[in-house]
Structure formats: C-alpha cells, structure tokens
Amino acid sequence: MVAETEAVAATAPKRPGQLADFWASFSENRGAVIGLVFVGVIALMAIFAPFVAPHSPIEQFRNFTKLPPVWEAGGNWSFPLGTDALGRDALSRLIYGARISLFIGLMVMSVSIVIGVILGLVATFAGGVVDMIIMRIMDLIIAIPSLVLAILVVAILGPSLENTIIAVTVVYMPRYVRLVRGSAMSEIGKDYVTAARVIGVGTFRLMFITVLPNCLAPLIVQAALGVSDAILEAAALGFLGLGAQPPIPEWGAMLADNREFIRSNPWIVTLPGLAILVTVVAVNIMGDGLRDALDPKLKRG
Amino acid sequence: MIKFILRRLLLTIPTFLALTLVTFVAIRLVPGDPVEVRAGEHGISPERLAMLRHEMGLDQPVIVQYFQYLWQLAHGNFGTSLRTSGPVATEFFSLFPATLELAFCAMMFAILLGIPAGVLAAVRRGNVLDHGVMGISVIGYSMPIFWWGLLLIMFFSEWLNLTPISGRIDPIKFYFDTPTGFMLFDAWWSGQEGAVWDAAQHLILPTIVLGTVPLAVIARITRSSMLEVLSEDYVRTARAKGMSPLRVVGLHALRNALIPVVTSIGLAIGSLLAGAVLTETIFSWPGIGTWLIESINERDYPSLQGGIMLISSFVIVINLLVDVLYGAINPRLRHGR
Numbered sequence: 001m002v003a004e005t006e007a008v009a010a011t012a013p014k015r016p017g018q019l020a021d022f023w024a025s026f027s028e029n030r031g032a033v034i035g036l037v038f039v040g041v042i043a044l045m046a047i048f049a050p051f052v053a054p055h056s057p058i059e060q061f062r063n064f065t066k067l068p069p070v071w072e073a074g075g076n077w078s079f080p081l082g083t084d085a086l087g088r089d090a091l092s093r094l095i096y097g098a099r100i101s102l103f104i105g106l107m108v109m110s111v112s113i114v115i116g117v118i119l120g121l122v123a124t125f126a127g128g129v130v131d132m133i134i135m136r137i138m139d140l141i142i143a144i145p146s147l148v149l150a151i152l153v154v155a156i157l158g159p160s161l162e163n164t165i166i167a168v169t170v171v172y173m174p175r176y177v178r179l180v181r182g183s184a185m186s187e188i189g190k191d192y193v194t195a196a197r198v199i200g201v202g203t204f205r206l207m208f209i210t211v212l213p214n215c216l217a218p219l220i221v222q223a224a225l226g227v228s229d230a231i232l233e234a235a236a237l238g239f240l241g242l243g244a245q246p247p248i249p250e251w252g253a254m255l256a257d258n259r260e261f262i263r264s265n266p267w268i269v270t271l272p273g274l275a276i277l278v279t280v281v282a283v284n285i286m287g288d289g290l291r292d293a294l295d296p297k298l299k300r301g
Numbered sequence: 302m303i304k305f306i307l308r309r310l311l312l313t314i315p316t317f318l319a320l321t322l323v324t325f326v327a328i329r330l331v332p333g334d335p336v337e338v339r340a341g342e343h344g345i346s347p348e349r350l351a352m353l354r355h356e357m358g359l360d361q362p363v364i365v366q367y368f369q370y371l372w373q374l375a376h377g378n379f380g381t382s383l384r385t386s387g388p389v390a391t392e393f394f395s396l397f398p399a400t401l402e403l404a405f406c407a408m409m410f411a412i413l414l415g416i417p418a419g420v421l422a423a424v425r426r427g428n429v430l431d432h433g434v435m436g437i438s439v440i441g442y443s444m445p446i447f448w449w450g451l452l453l454i455m456f457f458s459e460w461l462n463l464t465p466i467s468g469r470i471d472p473i474k475f476y477f478d479t480p481t482g483f484m485l486f487d488a489w490w491s492g493q494e495g496a497v498w499d500a501a502q503h504l505i506l507p508t509i510v511l512g513t514v515p516l517a518v519i520a521r522i523t524r525s526s527m528l529e530v531l532s533e534d535y536v537r538t539a540r541a542k543g544m545s546p547l548r549v550v551g552l553h554a555l556r557n558a559l560i561p562v563v564t565s566i567g568l569a570i571g572s573l574l575a576g577a578v579l580t581e582t583i584f585s586w587p588g589i590g591t592w593l594i595e596s597i598n599e600r601d602y603p604s605l606q607g608g609i610m611l612i613s614s615f616v617i618v619i620n621l622l623v624d625v626l627y628g629a630i631n632p633r634l635r636h637g638r
Contacts, residue, residue, distance in 0.1 A: 136315050136316060136319060137319065139316055140316050140319045140320055140323065142571070143316060143320070143571065143613050143616050143617045143620065144320075144571075144609065144612075144613045144616070145571045145572065145574040145575035145578075145612060145613070145616060146571070146572065146575045147575035147576075147578050147579065148574070148575060148578065148593065148609055148612055148613075149609075151578075151593065151594075151597060151605075152327055152605065152609055154597075155327075155331055155597050155602070155605060156327055156330045156331050156332075158332070228443065232443070232445055235445055235447075236445070236447060236579055239445075239447045239579070240578075240579075240582065240594060241598075242597070252445070252447070255447065255448055255451070259451065262451060262454070262455055262459065263455075263459050266455055269448075269451055269455070270452070270455075272448075273445055273447075273448025273449075273451070273452070274448075276445045276448065277440070277443060277444060277445060277448070280443035280445070281439055281440055281443040284439055284442070284443050285439055288439075
C-alpha cells in the first residue's frame with residue numbers, strides 16, 4: 001500500500017516551486033532575459049572593476065591626451081576607447097563608472113524600500129491623522145519637479161556622491177510609500193488578516209509578517225524600475241555638476257567635463273552617455289519582464 | 302460638481318502650507334548666514350550687522366519669521382534676488398514664457414507622434430511595427446536627455462550645420478521687443494522677415510530633446526489602453542455591424558482609449574519641468590531651468606527659494622485642474638472616495 005502510494009507520487013508531475021514558476025514565466029520574455037544578461041555583465045564589470053579595467057580611472061597619462069578609440073586613425077591599443085583631455089583612460093573610467101551608477105541605484109532603491117515599507121505600513125495601520133500627515137507630505141514631494149527637488153537638497157547638503165544618494169532617495173521614496181500603503185490597504189480588509197487579528201497576532205507581527213509578504217510583488221517591480229530612474233537622476237545631477245565631484249568617474253560628470261570637446265573628439269562625449277543608456281535600457285526591460293512575471297494583472301498586451 | 306471642486310481645492314491648502322514650510326526651512330538650512338552674504342565678503346561692524354539683521358527681520362523668533370514669510374508670499378513677494386537685487390517673482394515671470402513655450406512644443410511633439418504610434422502598434426499587435434514602436438519607446442524613456450541633446454547638437458548643428466546651437470533667436474540678425482515672451486509669437490508680431498523661421502529653427506532640437514521621454518510614455522500608454530479597448534464588446538459590435546476598420550479604431554476605440562492618455566499628459570507636467578532644467582542647460586535656453594542652475598551656482602538662495610515655490614505652485618495648480626477636468630469627464634470619480 002505504502003509502496004503503491006509512493007509509486008503514484010513519483011509519477012505525478014512535481015508541483016513547480018514558486019521560483020521555478022516565476023522563472024518559467026520570466027524566461028518566456030526574450031527581451032527581459034537579454035536585459036538580465038546585460039545587467040549581469042555590467043554588474044560583474046562593476047564588481048571586478050580593478051581586475052577588468054586596464055588602468056586606474058584617475059591616472060593621468062599626460063603624453064596621451066584626447067586619444068581617439070582604436071578603430072579610428074591614431075588610436076592606441078593600450079587605451080582601447082581613447083583618453084580624455086587629462087589623459088585618463090576612457091574604458092577604465094567607464095568600467096569604474098558602472099560601479100558608481102549601480103551603487104547609487106542600489107542604495108537609493110534599498111533605502112527607499114526600507115522607508116517606503118515602514119511609512120507605508122505605519123500609514124495603513126495607524127490610519128487617521130498619522131496616515132493623513134504621511135500621505136500629505138508624500139503628495140508635496142511629488143508636486144515638486146523631481147530634478148528641482150534634488151537640486152534643492154543638494155543646495156542644502158552640498159554636492160557629493162553621498163548627497164546625490166540622499167537627494168535622489170528623497171525624490172523617489174514617495175512612490176514606494178504610496179505603493180506599500182496602496183497594497184497594504186487592499187490587504188487589510190481581507191479575511192486572513194481578520195483571522196490573524198482574532199487569534200491575537202500583535203500589530204507589529206501583523207504588519208511585517210502577515211501583510212507585508214503579500215505586498216511584495218508590486219514592490220519588487222517598482223524596485224527594479226526605481227533603480228533605472230535613480231541611475232538617470234544621479235547622472236543628471238552629475239551632468240549639472242551637482243553630483244559626484246571630480247575625479248570620481250561618474251558617467252554624467254564625465255559627459256559634462258568633456259562637453260567642450262564635442263567637435264574635436266566626439267567619442268569622449270558619446271561613450272559615457274551610451275553607457276548610461278545601455279544600463280538603463282537593460283534594467284528597464286528586465287523590470288518589465290519582472291512585472292509581467294510577478295504581476296499578471298499588470299501585464300500589458 | 303461644485304462640491305467636488307471645493308473639496309479638491311480644500312485638499313490643496315495643506316499641500317501649499319507644507320510647501321511654504323519646506324522652502325522656509327530649506328533656506329535656513331543652506332550654509333551661509335544671509336546677513337553676511339548680503340553684507341559682502343568683508344567684515345562689517347557688529348552694530349551694522351545687528352541693524353541689517355533687524356531690517357531683514359532675522360532677530361525675531363522663528364515662528365514669527367515664518368508668519369512674516371507667509372504674509373509676504375500672500376502679497377506676492379517671493380523674495381529679492383541677490384544677483385540683481387530685483388524681486389524674484391518679476392524675474393521668474395519674465396523667464397517663464399520661454400520655458401512654457403519649450404514645454405508646450407515638446408508636449409505637442411510628443412502627443413502628435415506618440416498617439417498615432419501607439420494606435421498603430423496596437424492595431425498591428427505582435428507585428429514588426431509593434432515591436433519597433435515598443436523597442437524605440439523603451440529606448441526613449443531610458444534616454445539620458447542631456448546626452449541626447451549633445452548628440453543632436455553634434456549631428457545637426459556641428460556636422461550638418463542645419464540648426465543653431467543655442468538661444469531662442471539670432472540676436473545679430475533680429476532685434477525686436479518681446480511683449481509676450483513667447484518667441485514664435487513675438488517674432489511674428491515684429492513683422493521682421495525670417496524672424497519666425499529663425500525662432501522655429503532654434504526651437505526644433507530643444508523640442509525633440511524635451512519631448513522624447515513624454516513621446517515614449519504616451520506611445521506606450523496609448524498602445525496598452527487601445528489594446529484594452531479593442532477587446533471590448535462595443536468594438537466587436539461595431540465591427541459586426543460592418544463598420545470600416547478605420548471608423549472602428551478612429552471613432553469608437555480611440556475616443557475611449559484616450560482617457561488614460563489625457564490623464565498621464567496632465568500629470569507629466571512636473572516631469573516636463575524637470576526635463577526642462579536639463580534641456581535649457583544644454584541649449585542655453587533662457588528659461589527657468591537655466592535661471593535655477595545659475596541661482597544655485599552663484600549661491601543666490603532667495604531666487605532658488607522663490608523659484609521652487611513658484612514652480613511647485615504651478616505644478617500643484619495644474620494637477621488640480623487635471624483632477625477637476627477628469628472629474629468632469631468621469632462622474633464615477635467625482636462621487637468616489
């Protein structure tokens with residue numbers, strides 16, 4: 001009898017785990033997989049920058065300033081993508097730049113998630129005046145044009161890499177708060193929450209262990225898309241001279257620094273922007289795939 | 302309806318108050334004593350310092366200072382620029398038309414290209430055209446527009462010599478009064494030959510740069526909203542009646558598909574102004590964006606404070622109008638929560 005049951009169990013198709021389920025749905029989307037691969041490669045490059053980059057990003061080779069890339073006349077194989085006006089290797093700066101941009105993107109995302117989850121859940125569970133105050137503040141932050149608010153924060157704190165992260169977090173955090181509050185509000189009326197309440201689950205546990213896991217799917221999607229927004233916003237601040245300060249190889253700042261050579265050395269200006277674009281596109285199409293896989297309700301077409 | 306408008310109006314009051322509080326606190330957190338900034342680099346006598354402090358009302362308690370600030374705002378006084386010693390509001394409103402003109406053209410560009418592109422993609426769903434439109438749209442909304450602007454300048458201005466690099470009009474060829482601040486109109490009004498064309502040429506690249514992200518977003522929203530509408534019963538009925546596909550799509554489907562698109566356009570005003578800061582910086586466009594960046598570079602904090610106050614108020618008012626208009630179109634929203 002026991003053997004029989006086991007035999008039947010063995011022939012029955014195994015119930016796919018949540019992860020396998022998710023992967024099956026995600027990998028259907030070819031674009032999303034390509035995005036994931038690109039993000040993976042860029043992330044690896046960023047992590048292993050000291051081993052991948054041919055030179056230090058800040059070393060100035062004074063005899064080799066404004067070198068074109070190798071495929072143009074006058075290129076030099078020791079500087080595959082050429083050098084900037086100070087003789088710094090463009091490829092090395094781009095690779096180290098991936099570190100800066102991804103770091104900013106991930107930091108902004110993690111801090112925003114933590115604040116978003118806490119404020120969103122507190123607004124939901126406290127309700128009343130607390131809810132109103134939190135949400136009014138979020139409305140206000142959203143009413144100020146994103147870059148203008150970031151500029152104001154940088155004006156107060158001074159331009160630097162750390163302050164870029166703070167400024168961009170302030171700008172994007174309200175989206176996470178609204179999202180968590182929105183999904184928590186729709187969960188809180190459901191039977192399982194009432195049941196948990198009835199058996200005496202404490203508010204804290206109710207917030208973080210009962211309700212939060214059911215709000216995660218849209219949060220993960222927002223997080224992925226939030227990384228790309230943060231990267232773009234930080235690069236814009238860098239471009240305006242209000243972000244990471246020299247000699248940090250930040251992509252936006254690299255563009256601004258070399259702007260005057262747009263005519264004589266178009267590559268110095270083209271490459272950092274291309275790096276930003278490729279990274280942001282990769283994160284975005286990966287995020288779209290995540291959304292379709294995690295949240296079939298949001299699936300678009 | 303009036304009740305709905307009133308309720309929305311009342312809801313914006315706390316937002317406005319919070320905004321004044323933010324700008325008031327922000328200006329006090331900025332490094333540097335405003336009195337010393339005004340007095341200049343060189344030291345002045347303590348008596349003179351105290352007098353200035355008194356004149357500027359800085360010897361009052363902070364709460365009193367806040368209410369004085371509110372009082373000033375209520376009288377249309379948004380501070381005094383450190384650069385020009387003129388009122389911030391006057392400077393703001395003399396530059397604002399330039400930004401509005403640019404933002405308006407960018408939005409028109411985005412709407413006129415984005416809606417047809419989205420409709421085409423939806424109608425030809427799954428086809429090469431659809432994939433093309435969606436692919437370009439992903440690139441569009443991932444675009445670092447400051448780089449995009451530089452690329453366009455490199456291509457169209459430096460290599461092809463087709464468009465001017467910066468500014469709103471050629472100051473050597475044309476000189477005329479700008480009563481409205483909207484260059485296209487002022488150029489036409491001046492009656493000078495070729496002025497309108499010159500102003501339009503100056504507008505082309507900035508319009509494309511600022512319009513790129515909204516274009517991508519509009520194309521995407523139009524497509525998904527159109528797809529949803531096309532599967533509705535009334536569209537099927539119209540088709541079954543033997544109506545031509547063009548009429549079905551253009552008349553029945555598009556009208557209903559446009560509701561979310563219109564909302565998103567209204568709500569995009571804020572991000573459009575943020576994009577304008579970058580676009581104006583690249584093209585030396587003499588608008589609010591360039592002015593804000595100059596203010597921050599020259600530590601003209603009163604201008605920054607007043608400018609942010611005015612821009613954000615503008616966005617809040619626009620969002621209010623969008624809400625009210627949306628409520629007028631969609632009665633369900635009016636009576637809902």
